[in-house]
Amino acid sequence: xxREPRKTDSEPSRPPGGIGFGLxxxxxxxxxxxxxxxxxxxxxxxxxxxxxxxxGAGKTTLLRLLAGTAEPNEGDLRFTGGLSARDRLSCTGxxxxxxxxxxxxxxxxxxxxxxxxxxxxxxxxxSVYFPSRESIEAVHRTLTRVxxxxxxxxRTDRLSGGEQQRVAIARALYQEPRVLLCDEPVASLDPxxxxxxxxxxxxxxxxxxxxxxxxxxxxxxAAQFFDRVIGLRSGRVVLDSTRDSAGEHPALSxxxxxxxxxxxxxxxETP
Amino acid sequence: MPAPRGPLGxxxxxxxxxxxxxxxxARYLGLDLAGVLPRDAxxxxxxxxxxxALHPALDYETEVPPGTPAxxxxxxxxxxxxxxxxxxxxxxxxxxxxxxxxxxxxxxWTLRTQGTxxxxxxxRTLQIAVRTLIALMRSLHELLWxxxxxxxxxxxxxxxxxxxxxxxxGTLAKVGSEMIDETTTQPPRALVGAGARPFTALFVGVxxxxxxxxxxxxxxxxxxAIRSAAVLGFFGYPTxxxxxxxxxxxxxxxxxxxYLYALIALVVVVxxxxxxxxxxxx
Numbered sequence: 001x002x003r004e005p006r007k008t009d010s011e012p013s014r015p016p017g018g019i020g021f022g023l024x025x026x027x028x029x030x031x032x033x034x035x036x037x038x039x040x041x042x043x044x045x046x047x048x049x050x051x052x053x054x055x056g057a058g059k060t061t062l063l064r065l066l067a068g069t070a071e072p073n074e075g076d077l078r079f080t081g082g083l084s085a086r087d088r089l090s091c092t093g094x095x096x097x098x099x100x101x102x103x104x105x106x107x108x109x110x111x112x113x114x115x116x117x118x119x120x121x122x123x124x125x126x127s128v129y130f131p132s133r134e135s136i137e138a139v140h141r142t143l144t145r146v147x148x149x150x151x152x153x154x155r156t157d158r159l160s161g162g163e164q165q166r167v168a169i170a171r172a173l174y175q176e177p178r179v180l181l182c183d184e185p186v187a188s189l190d191p192x193x194x195x196x197x198x199x200x201x202x203x204x205x206x207x208x209x210x211x212x213x214x215x216x217x218x219x220x221x222a223a224q225f226f227d228r229v230i231g232l233r234s235g236r237v238v239l240d241s242t243r244d245s246a247g248e249h250p251a252l253s254x255x256x257x258x259x260x261x262x263x264x265x266x267x268x269e270t271p
Numbered sequence: 272m273p274a275p276r277g278p279l280g281x282x283x284x285x286x287x288x289x290x291x292x293x294x295x296x297a298r299y300l301g302l303d304l305a306g307v308l309p310r311d312a313x314x315x316x317x318x319x320x321x322x323x324a325l326h327p328a329l330d331y332e333t334e335v336p337p338g339t340p341a342x343x344x345x346x347x348x349x350x351x352x353x354x355x356x357x358x359x360x361x362x363x364x365x366x367x368x369x370x371x372x373x374x375x376x377x378x379x380w381t382l383r384t385q386g387t388x389x390x391x392x393x394x395r396t397l398q399i400a401v402r403t404l405i406a407l408m409r410s411l412h413e414l415l416w417x418x419x420x421x422x423x424x425x426x427x428x429x430x431x432x433x434x435x436x437x438x439x440x441g442t443l444a445k446v447g448s449e450m451i452d453e454t455t456t457q458p459p460r461a462l463v464g465a466g467a468r469p470f471t472a473l474f475v476g477v478x479x480x481x482x483x484x485x486x487x488x489x490x491x492x493x494x495x496a497i498r499s500a501a502v503l504g505f506f507g508y509p510t511x512x513x514x515x516x517x518x519x520x521x522x523x524x525x526x527x528x529x530y531l532y533a534l535i536a537l538v539v540v541v542x543x544x545x546x547x548x549x550x551x552x553x
Contacts, residue, residue, distance in 0.1 A: 067464060068464075069460075069464045086466050087466075089464060089465055089466035090465060090466030092464075092465065093465070094461065094464055094465065096457060096461055098457055100457035100458050100460065100461035101458060102458045102475065102476055102479050102480055103458075103479075103480055104479045104480055104482055104483060104552075105475075105479050109475070113462055113465075113467070113475050113476070114465060116462055116465065116466065116467035116468070116471050116472070116475065117465050117466020117467055118466070119468075119471070120468065121468040121470040121471050124467060124468060124471035124475070125471055125474055125475070128471075128475050175465060
């Protein structure tokens with residue numbers, strides 16, 4: 001194990017700006033089942049992208065490929081920035097569908113854990129269990145930014161689902177990510193809260209210049225907030241829409257959406 | 272159309288087999304319900320015991336040599352010794368059991384690979400070695416360990432403490448590894464996915480989630496350790512069991528009951544303490 005150089009909390013933030021991705025013929029299989037099939041995709045640094053498509057289309061797998069927690073079995077994934085494997089992980093914020101927060105810990109500790117990728121083992125432990133005054137202040141600022149500053153010392157498992165999601169967003173944000181990946185962030189929220197959360201994610205990514213990729217089950221939300229909407233079905237891109245100068249998504253036609261979500265099998269697809 | 276026949280009939284069969292096994296065992300051991308009732312000389316003894324239970328001694332029953340500490344002080348000192356032996360044993364058993372429990376758990380060995388690959392043959396061998404060690408540690412009761420250590424080391428405190436600590440560390444490790452494996456996989460995976468070291472992910476993402484269960488079980492084992500320490504008094508260690516044995520030999524049954532009540536009070540106090548801690552944590 002290589003020794004990490006000592007870093008302090010007051011160190012200036014990492015260089016801003018998003019990371020771009022290039023996928024060429026990327027195929028991912030899980031125990032023989034194809035999750036992504038020969039995917040070609042370019043994502044510009046700082047892009048704001050929504051992934052839509054039916055369940056099992058490969059949206060989560062694509063997010064995991066981008067996060068570096070899954071590898072393509074065939075094909076190629078390139079990313080800009082020339083980062084080491086670990087640096088890439090530590091500057092990728094991932095908001096999980098189930099939030100993946102540690103239940104017994106306080107909100108403060110859960111958010112502090114976002115920066116564990118910057119430290120060695122023991123220093124990481126210190127950063128979570130014996131945080132400096134500055135990092136507590138930084139966590140409080142982050143929580144305030146997502147609207148839950150008053151929950152700093154609450155136990156995480158005593159919060160509501162919506163509050164826990166804000167903690168998960170704060171943890172990813174505290175990481176100062178250059179890529180922000182979200183897996184169905186609004187799956188369990190009502191429509192007005194869904195819009196608030198998507199709006200917040202867009203704002204946060206825009207402020208830091210991070211690349212934002214999020215899967216959504218609601219294509220109207222995707223069209224309303226995202227410049228680019230990619231439709232996946234059976235592990236393939238069947239729809240790729242970019243917002244036009246009038247702010248519309250002409251490629252998201254009812255016929256295209258029917259082809260994306262419809263129950264009829266596509267040519268060459270095993271139902 | 273009638274619903275297809277399921278495997279529900281097996282339940283009744285299982286219950287019948289359990290009942291039959293009980294009957295067969297009772298017959299094989301020659302159990303006789305009359306055996307639980309005292310006979311002849313035992314009757315008088317039982318009566319004395321029950322009578323003494325209602326009138327525990329408040330002072331020594333017979334004349335004691337001058338210089339003997341007051342009865343109450345002697346009980347307090349004996350309880351304190353019992354507590355010391357139990358605490359010393361637990362302070363070895365807890366860290367050892369936790370470390371072995373982590374090494375025996377599946378969660379620990381899959382942190383680095385995030386469950387995408389099975390652990391290597393070497394890792395698997397290490398895990399099985401640890402599990403075997405744990406099984407060996409707890410396969411002997413603390414009293415049997417005490418007999419072994421007494422023979423090897425003589426009547427010294429370290430022997431008593433170690434003979435409690437070994438099986439207790441084994442049990443803590445066994446139950447602890449199961450509690451660790453019952454925690455959710457997502458938080459540590461998320462942390463490793465954000466670049467955290469597996470070691471840190473273990474201490475931040477796994478152990479806190481298991482902590483309330485681990486703590487509550489550790490308290491329970493502390494109670495068990497108090498009882499074991501008390502019983503070790505019968506071997507001659509200065510815990511409350513020693514005085515129970517001595518009074519019993521002198522047929523001072525009222526003193527025996529006072530010691531037993533004192534031991535019960537100690538366990539109740541520890542239980543109240545542990546309940547307070549658990550309530551704050553859960």
